[in-house]
Structures are given as C-alpha cells and as structure tokens.
Amino acid sequence: MARTRLIDPKGWIFLAALAAICVIVPLLNLGFPPGSALHLPTYLVSLFGKYLAFALLALALDLVWGFCGILSLGHGAFFALGGYAMGMYLMRQIGSRGVYGNPILPDFMVFLNYKDLPWYWLGFDHFAFAALMVLAVPGLLGFVFGWLAFRSRVTGVYLSIITQALTYALMLAFFRNDMGLGGNNGLTDFKDLLGFNVQAQGFRVSIFVATGVALAIGYLIARFMTVSAYGKILIAVRDAESRTRFLGYRPEHFKTLAFTISAMMAGVAGALYVPQVGIINPGEFAPTNSIEAVIWVAVGGRGTLVGAALGAVVVNYAKTVLTGVMPDAWLFALGALFVVVTLFLPRGIVGTAMEKFGGRRAAATLPPEPEIPPQLAEEGQGS
Amino acid sequence: MTRFLALLLLLIAAPACAQAPSPYEKFASDNYSDIDAGVAGLAASGDPRAGDILAALSDGRLFYRPADKTLFIKQGPALSDARTGAPAPADDGLKLVRANTRIRRAIEAAQGQLNLASPNAGRRREAADAVFKARDVAALPALDAALARETDASVKRTLTEARAAVLLVKPGTSEGDRLSAIPPIQARGDGDAMGALRGLSADPSEAVRAAAAKGIAAIETKLALLNAAQNVWYGVSLGSVLLLAAIGLAITFGVMGVINMAHGEMVMLGAYTTFLVQELIRAKAPGLFGWSLAISIPCAFVVAGAVGVLIERFIIRFLYGRPLETLLATFGVSLALQQTVRSIFGPTNREVGAPAFMSGAFDLFGLSVTLGRMWIVAFSIAVFFGLMFVLRKTSFGLKTRAVTQNRRMAAAMGIRTPYVDAMTFGLGSGIAGIAGVALSQIDNVSPNLGQSYIIDSFLVVVFGGVGSLWGTLVAALTLGVANKLAEPYFGAVLAKIGMLVFIILFIQKRPRGLFALKGRAVES
Numbered sequence: 001m002a003r004t005r006l007i008d009p010k011g012w013i014f015l016a017a018l019a020a021i022c023v024i025v026p027l028l029n030l031g032f033p034p035g036s037a038l039h040l041p042t043y044l045v046s047l048f049g050k051y052l053a054f055a056l057l058a059l060a061l062d063l064v065w066g067f068c069g070i071l072s073l074g075h076g077a078f079f080a081l082g083g084y085a086m087g088m089y090l091m092r093q094i095g096s097r098g099v100y101g102n103p104i105l106p107d108f109m110v111f112l113n114y115k116d117l118p119w120y121w122l123g124f125d126h127f128a129f130a131a132l133m134v135l136a137v138p139g140l141l142g143f144v145f146g147w148l149a150f151r152s153r154v155t156g157v158y159l160s161i162i163t164q165a166l167t168y169a170l171m172l173a174f175f176r177n178d179m180g181l182g183g184n185n186g187l188t189d190f191k192d193l194l195g196f197n198v199q200a201q202g203f204r205v206s207i208f209v210a211t212g213v214a215l216a217i218g219y220l221i222a223r224f225m226t227v228s229a230y231g232k233i234l235i236a237v238r239d240a241e242s243r244t245r246f247l248g249y250r251p252e253h254f255k256t257l258a259f260t261i262s263a264m265m266a267g268v269a270g271a272l273y274v275p276q277v278g279i280i281n282p283g284e285f286a287p288t289n290s291i292e293a294v295i296w297v298a299v300g301g302r303g304t305l306v307g308a309a310l311g312a313v314v315v316n317y318a319k320t321v322l323t324g325v326m327p328d329a330w331l332f333a334l335g336a337l338f339v340v341v342t343l344f345l346p347r348g349i350v351g352t353a354m355e356k357f358g359g360r361r362a363a364a365t366l367p368p369e370p371e372i373p374p375q376l377a378e379e380g381q382g383s
Numbered sequence: 384m385t386r387f388l389a390l391l392l393l394l395i396a397a398p399a400c401a402q403a404p405s406p407y408e409k410f411a412s413d414n415y416s417d418i419d420a421g422v423a424g425l426a427a428s429g430d431p432r433a434g435d436i437l438a439a440l441s442d443g444r445l446f447y448r449p450a451d452k453t454l455f456i457k458q459g460p461a462l463s464d465a466r467t468g469a470p471a472p473a474d475d476g477l478k479l480v481r482a483n484t485r486i487r488r489a490i491e492a493a494q495g496q497l498n499l500a501s502p503n504a505g506r507r508r509e510a511a512d513a514v515f516k517a518r519d520v521a522a523l524p525a526l527d528a529a530l531a532r533e534t535d536a537s538v539k540r541t542l543t544e545a546r547a548a549v550l551l552v553k554p555g556t557s558e559g560d561r562l563s564a565i566p567p568i569q570a571r572g573d574g575d576a577m578g579a580l581r582g583l584s585a586d587p588s589e590a591v592r593a594a595a596a597k598g599i600a601a602i603e604t605k606l607a608l609l610n611a612a613q614n615v616w617y618g619v620s621l622g623s624v625l626l627l628a629a630i631g632l633a634i635t636f637g638v639m640g641v642i643n644m645a646h647g648e649m650v651m652l653g654a655y656t657t658f659l660v661q662e663l664i665r666a667k668a669p670g671l672f673g674w675s676l677a678i679s680i681p682c683a684f685v686v687a688g689a690v691g692v693l694i695e696r697f698i699i700r701f702l703y704g705r706p707l708e709t710l711l712a713t714f715g716v717s718l719a720l721q722q723t724v725r726s727i728f729g730p731t732n733r734e735v736g737a738p739a740f741m742s743g744a745f746d747l748f749g750l751s752v753t754l755g756r757m758w759i760v761a762f763s764i765a766v767f768f769g770l771m772f773v774l775r776k777t778s779f780g781l782k783t784r785a786v787t788q789n790r791r792m793a794a795a796m797g798i799r800t801p802y803v804d805a806m807t808f809g810l811g812s813g814i815a816g817i818a819g820v821a822l823s824q825i826d827n828v829s830p831n832l833g834q835s836y837i838i839d840s841f842l843v844v845v846f847g848g849v850g851s852l853w854g855t856l857v858a859a860l861t862l863g864v865a866n867k868l869a870e871p872y873f874g875a876v877l878a879k880i881g882m883l884v885f886i887i888l889f890i891q892k893r894p895r896g897l898f899a900l901k902g903r904a905v906e907s
Contacts, residue, residue: 071707071710148888148891149890149891151891152890152891152892152894153894154890154891154894156706156707157642157706157707157710158845158890158894160642160707160710161841161842161845162845162886162887162890164838164841165838165842165883165886165887166883166887168838168883169879169880169883169884169887172876172879172880172883173876173880175876176876176877287838288834291644291711291714294711295711295715298711328722328725328726331718331719331721331722331725332718332719332722332723334715334718335715335716335717335718335719335720335722336715336719337715338711338712338714338715338716338718339698339712339715339716339719341711342702342708342709342711342712342715343698343701343702343712346708
C-alpha cells in the first residue's frame with residue numbers, strides 16, 4: 001500500500017475550517033461593538049470553546065476506539081483529571097482574594113479546617129508544573145491502566161466495563177471531602193490564569209483560540225500516529241489482534257501507547273475546558289459523560305478523526321439548542337441518536353461520506369462493518 | 384418510704400388474698416395518703432384497667448360517688464364505671480379524686496411497675512428491661528414481688544438481671560450480694576450490661592472489681608463476635624440486593640452476550656409497576672394491600688419482560704455479534720426509558736409502601752434482623768433457584784441453552800432461534816422487573832433508580848464469570864459481605880472504591896471471572 005499522506009483532503013478541509021473559526025469568532029466578538037448585528041457575545045465564544053474542548057476529547061477517544069478497537073467508557077476520567085490539574089492551578093492563583101483571604105489555602109480548605117496544603121497541591125502555583133501535570137496525571141493513569149489491562153488481554157466488553165468502573169471509582173473518590181479537592185462542590189471561583197482575568201473578554205477569546213490550536217495539534221498528532229507504520233499495526237490489532245500477535249508484534253505495546261497518548265489528549269481537553277466553564281466538579285467523572293462522548297464519535301464517524309471532532313460539535317450544539325427549547329426532549333433525542341446511529345449509520349456522518357465519495361482506498365482504513373446475519377452471531381468478531 | 388413498704392406489703396399480699404379490701408375504695412377519699420395507698424394497691428393488683436384509672440387520675444378525670452365509693456372515669460361528657468369500663472348514667476353528686484405532686488409521682492412509679500405485673504409476658508419483660516436500663520433502686524420491691532410470682536423463664540431471667548443491676552447500684556448491698564449479682568448481668572452480655580459492670584470500677588472490694596473486669600472482657604468478646612455476625616448479615620443483605628439486580632443481567636449478558644445497558648431501567652420499570660399496583664389497590668381495594676407486593680411480582684415481570692421483548696425485536700436482533708454497538712444502542716434505550724418515566728411520573732421519588740409483614744424487626748441471639756431485609760434475602764434466593772429451575776428443567780430452558788451454545792445446530796434441530804432469543808431476553812428483563820419490586824422496598828423509586836445498579840450489576844456478572852449463574856450468586860454474596868466487613872474500617876465510600884479497584888485488578892488476573900466457562904466456546 002502506498003504511503004498515506006499526513007493531511008488528506010478531508011484533513012485540509014478540517015484544518016481550514018478550524019483556522020477560519022479561530023479567525024472569524026474572535027473577529028466577530030472583538031471587532032464589532034456590543035449591540036451591532038454582527039457582534040458575537042462573549043458567552044457564545046466560551047460556548048464554542050467548550051465545543052472545541054469536547055471535540056478534542058472525541059478525537060482522543062476516536063484514536064483508541066476507531067483505530068485500535070478499545071471502546072473506553074472512562075475517557076471522561078482523563079478529561080476530568082486534566083481539568084482538575086488546571087483547576088488546582090487556578091485555585092492557587094486566587095491567593096488571598098478568596099472569601100477567607102488565606103494566601104495559601106483555597107477557601108474550601110479553610111472551611112474544612114485544613115492547617116497545611118496537602119502534599120499533592122504543592123507546585124500547582126507554577127503554571128509550568130500544572131501544565132506538566134495536565135499531561136502527566138492522565139497519561140500515567142492511562143499507561144498503568146492500559147498496561148495492566150492489555151497485558152492481561154482484557155478486551156472488548158470486559159475492557160469497556162472496567163473503564164467504566166474506573167471512572168465510577170474516581171467519581172466516588174472525588175466526591176469525598178477528605179480527598180482535599182473540594183468534595184462535591186469541586187473547584188470554582190477562579191480569578192486568573194497566567195495573570196489574565198479569566199472573566200475578561202480578551203481572555204475568553206484567547207483561550208478559545210488556544211483550544212482551536214490544541215485541537216489542530218491533537219488532530220495532527222493523531223493523524224501522524226495513524227498513518228505511520230505504527231498506525232498500520234494499530235489498525236491490524238483492531239481488526240485481527242490474534243493474527244497480529246502471531247505475526248510477531250506485541251499488540252499490548254501498541255495499544256498501551258495509543259491509550260496513553262489518548263489519555264493525555266483527553267487531559268489537555270479537560271484543562272482547556274475548565275477555565276471556559278469556570279468550574280470542575282466530580283460530576284465530570286460520571287460514567288454517563290464518558291458514554292456520551294462515545295456517541296459523539298459514533299455520530300461523526302468512528303475511525304475518521306475529523307468525524308469525531310465534527311460529531312462532538314454537532315451533538316453538543318444540538319444539546320444546547322434542545323435543552324434550551326424543550327428540556328424534556330433532549331434525553332429522548334440523545335437516546336434516539338444512540339439507537340439510530342448504531343442501527344442505520346454505523347459509520348457515522350464522515351465515514352458514510354468517505355464510503356460514498358472517497359473510493360476504496362479511503363474506506364479501507366475504516367473499522368470493518370460486521371455484516372453478520374443474526375443466525376451466525378457466535379461466529380462473529382470478538383469485539 | 385412508707386409508700387414502698389405499703390407497696391411491698393400489697394405486692395406480697397396480692398396473690399395470697401385476691402379478695403382483700405379492694406384498692407379502689409381507697410380512692411374515694413379526700414386524704415392524699417389514702418389515695419396514695421390506692422395508687423400503690425392498684426399498681427400491685429395487676430388489674431388490666433389499672434392503667435386507665437391511673438391515667439384518668441393523673442389527668443383529673445377520675446371521680447367517685449361518696450355514697451357507695453364507686454369510681455367513675457369521665458371521658459369528655461361520657462361517664463363510665465372505672466372498675467368495669469361499662470358506661471354509666473350521668474350523676475351530679477360525683478366528687479373529683481384529687482392528685483397532687485406526690486400522687487403524680489406515685490402514679491408514674493406505679494405505671495412502670497404495673498407493667499411488671501401485667502398479664503402479658505412481653506410487657507413484663509419490657510418493664511423489667513426498662514428497670515435494668517434505668518437501674519432505679521425504688522423498683523426493687525416490685526421486682527422482688529414480680530420475681531416471686533413469675534413463671535415465664537425468659538421473663539424471669541430478665542427480672543433477675545434487672546434485680547442484679549439494681550442491687551449493684553443500691554447503697555449498702557453486701558459484698559457477697561454484689562459478687563453474685565455480676566454473673567446474671569454478664570450473661571445478658573449487651574451494651575447496657577457492660578455499662579452496669581463499668582459502674583463497678585470504683586468498687587471498694589477487690590474481688591468485685593476483678594469479677595466485673597472479667598465480666599466486661601467476656602461481654603466485649605461476645606459483642607465483637609456479634610458485631611462481626613451483624614456485619615456479615617448486612618453483607619448478605621447487600622449481596623442479595625446485588626444478586627437481585629444482577630441476576631437478570633446474568634441471563635441477558637451472561638447467557639446471551641448482550642450488553643444491555645437498559646437493564647437498570649428494567650429494574651426501575653418493575654419498581655414503578657409496584658407503585659402503580661399499590662396506587663390501584665389503595666384506590667379500589669384497600670383490603671388487598673397486604674398482597675400488593677405479591678400481585679406486583681407477576682405484573683412487573685410482564686411489564687419489564689414485554690419491554691425487553693420489544694427492545695430485542697426492534698433493536699438488539701440487528702446487532703448480534705456486535706456487542707459494543709449493542710452497548711451504545713441499549714444505552715440510548717435506557718436514556719429514553721428514563722425520560723419517559725420522568726415525563727409520566729415526574730422526577731421526584733414515589734412512595735411505595737411496605738406491607739405489614741415486611742415491617743419490623745426481630746432479635747436473633749442478639750442480632751437485630753429487619754423483616755424487610757430478611758424477606759429480600761429470601762426472595763432473591765427464591766428468584767435465583769426459580770431461574771435455575773427454568774433454565775435447567777424446562778423445555779424453554781433447554782432451547783435457550785441449545786441456542787446459546789450452538790445456534791446453527793439448534794436451528795437445524797428445529798428450534799426457532801429468533802423466538803428463543805426474544806423470549807430469553809424477555810426472561811432476563813422480566814427478572815430485572817421482579818428485582819424492581821423488591822428494590823422498591825429499600826430504595827427510592829425515582830427515574831434514576833436503575834442507574835445506581837447498572838455498574839454494580841455488570842461488575843457482579845463479570846466478577847462471577849459470564850455465563851455462570853452460580854458465579855453470579857457467589858460474586859454477589861462475596862462482594863456484599865466484603866463490602867460490609869470493610870465498611871466499619873474504611874467508611875462506606877472507600878469500601879466501595881476498594882471493591883471497584885479490586886474487581887478491576889481481579890479482571891486483569893482472571894479476565895473471565897471467578898467461574899469461567901472452559902473450552903472452545905470461550906474463544907469464539
């Protein structure tokens with residue numbers, strides 16, 4: 001097979017669209033005074049920024065689900081951990097401006113009668129350290145978890161269930177006040193990041209653009225990983241793990257690396273998400289959130305990267321609109337989306353388009369669509 | 384003191400001469416001493432109406448007719464004869480039996496002691512227990528009298544314990560009496576007994592102190608054992624809940640291999656069916672309320688089972704062999720079901736009542752066992768063996784096993800495999816609905832009910848070994864007991880987290896669970 005280009009046509013479209021958004025949104029927000037018909041309110045900038053952060057999470061999920069067949073129902077955990085790392089930095093930046101005016105301890109610690117800062121909070125007053133932790137904490141968890149699970153050849157449904165148990169356990173842990181991370185209130189009331197006020201319009205626009213850039217970089221990394229020789233083996237592992245093993249590769253190594261990088265990307269997404277919404281709490285660990293992220297990928301198209309990002313934006317936009325207009329209808333719509341996409345659009349929006357217009361070459365990288373009549377179910381693929 | 388002497392005399396005299404001058408006449412007087420004696424006499428008489436009369440006296444509703452000294456109780460405008468309770472005609476010549484502080488105090492003491500002389504053994508034991516806890520020296524004469532009279536062995540034991548406890552606090556008890564009072568208290572062996580013995584730590588006698596310390600140590604050992612047993616029981620109780628929640632999944636996931644994320648919602652549907660059935664019974668036939676749960680069980684099975692069959696026919700059958708897609712589709716179904724129930728019944732908790740036979744608790748060798756929990760344990764075991772029976776001994780179960788083991792061969796033998804698929808899925812869902820009936824008794828019936836069980840259920844099935852019903856049983860009980868034994872040391876949340884982490888690590892070691900199926904079928 002010929003070498004696949006790093007950026008294919010749909011990648012160019014994606015990057016161009018992303019660049020356009022990163023120019024137009026700030027322009028509409030900063031370039032036109034409030035009241036002008038073309039003015040984009042700052043809250044919408046943050047909302048779009050939130051979508052982009054979700055898109056990065058979806059991208060991370062697609063890397064493992066679309067390209068090595070690991071359906072993680074716990075990616076929300078990595079997202080939330082990255083968010084907490086950022087939240088801890090933001091908490092330390094509040095300094096003595098908190099309600100209790102304690103220069104060292106965040107408000108909730110004063111409230112809970114902490115005397116000293118717990119050891120794991122040390123260093124979070126430096127942005128560089130916090131940024132490192134945004135990558136390191138989810139990455140380490142992803143590495144350890146992936147290494148254990150893949151080495152023991154836990155696959156398919158079992159893996160999905162234990163990833164779900166992982167995020168559930170973390171949620172319970174973070175809900176505890178003794179955890180020293182704000183209990184069920186989480187971390188909030190942020191003041192500034194790198195000296196910029198997080199409420200200010202300029203900051204909101206900057207972090208929006210930063211999220212867009214992170215998404216582009218994330219896309220390029222994921223794309224690089226999947227078109228390289230490494231990516232070919234990853235796809236081989238996804239489609240026939242045992243056969244790849246018999247050919248002499250170690251599937252667990254490939255899977256662990258992909259899982260770790262994916263976890264780090266999810267962590268970055270969480271870190272960019274938190275300053276834009278202004279709060280991080282244990283609810284982000286809820287298993288439902290992780291499953292919702294899976295549907296973003298499924299809607300957009302599993303194994304297409306661009307589709308995952310698109311799916312995240314489309315589904316979340318629909319969520320914003322629907323919960324505003326008819327709050328009761330949203331869960332019906334989301335539930336129906338899950339059913340309809342799995343039954344009638346198994347390759348998602350982008351995957352279906354690639355199949356139609358992209359020719360055989362493009363479709364070859366997509367996950368196989370099992371065409372097994374129910375009568376032969378037990379002879380089907382294991383995953 | 385005279386009061387107690389009088390009381391003592393009367394108590395001793397009462398059984399001997401039942402026809403002695405009635406205490407009732409004492410009330411027909413202006414003299415507080417007479418009334419006091421009447422109260423004491425009444426307390427000793429054990430008359431079932433004594434309680435009413437004392438209450439009337441205390442409230443200022445007790446009257447007497449000076450002419451023949453008959454007593455009357457006034458209840459609103461109505462008058463009744465105090466001794467017989469029969470209604471009496473109005474009478475203008477009645478005089479109020481007065482009560483002052485001294486009398487009221489006597490009434491209080493008498494009411495406590497009345498129960499010691501109650502004809503009902505349970506009441507007597509309660510009264511003796513109350514004395515034990517209060518260690519009221521004043522009750523000693525009444526205790527002695529009651530002891531002399533008592534025939535019921537268990538009440539007698541309680542009375543002896545109470546008497547011993549009182550003796551220990553009574554000033555002037557001889558050393559020998561104090562020593563001999565310790566064994567019965569030690570034999571009682573609960574927290575109150577320990578309290579009674581702890582009171583001896585400053586006893587002047589070396590021997591008494593040593594005996595008390597030994598007694599305390601013995602009680603502590605016993606309590607620790609009891610505590611462990613209690614925790615095991617709580618664990619079994621939690622395990623039975625896990626079993627109920629997971630057992631339907633053991634069919635749909637374990638036997639059929641369908642990742643049914645809507646399983647929790649089947650449980651929720653069962654709980655809401657119970658709610659509806661109870662509402663219907665309340666409205667139409669309140670007399671049947673005791674049977675409401677029994678009626679709900681088949682209803683819940685049918686409702687959840689029917690929904691399960693629909694899900695299988697319209698969604699899952701297109702997704703066999705694609706477990707991850709099934710997972711997503713059924714998760715969508717679960718969201719839609721939750722929202723449907725929320726739209727119909729509202730987001731708040733619904734009240735599901737407990738029939739009389741499920742409320743209350745009993746004491747088993749010092750273990751307190753709530754009846755509701757006991758029924759749930761029994762119920763989950765019954766459901767488990769019922770399901771076992773269906774799968775092992777019926778023609779339908781045979782077909783189910785045939786289809787899951789080798790679909791093509793089963794089809795070749797003439798089994799309608801799609802029909803069996805739908806029915807098996809319906810069975811698993813129906814069982815989940817039945818679980819909902821039981822869980823409605825211990826959990827909030829809200830649209831989110833199912834979500835709190837779904838992760839646990841999956842973990843139980845995976846831990847036990849997919850496809851093994853026995854594995855599910857063992858896993859549910861193990862996890863329940865381990866969780867409850869860990870809880871006192873780590874707290875509920877940490878124990879739960881520890882359980883989750885344990886299962887995550889366990890699956891690394893044994894990816895197919897405790898009771899893994901062996902053979903080639905596993906590799907497919």
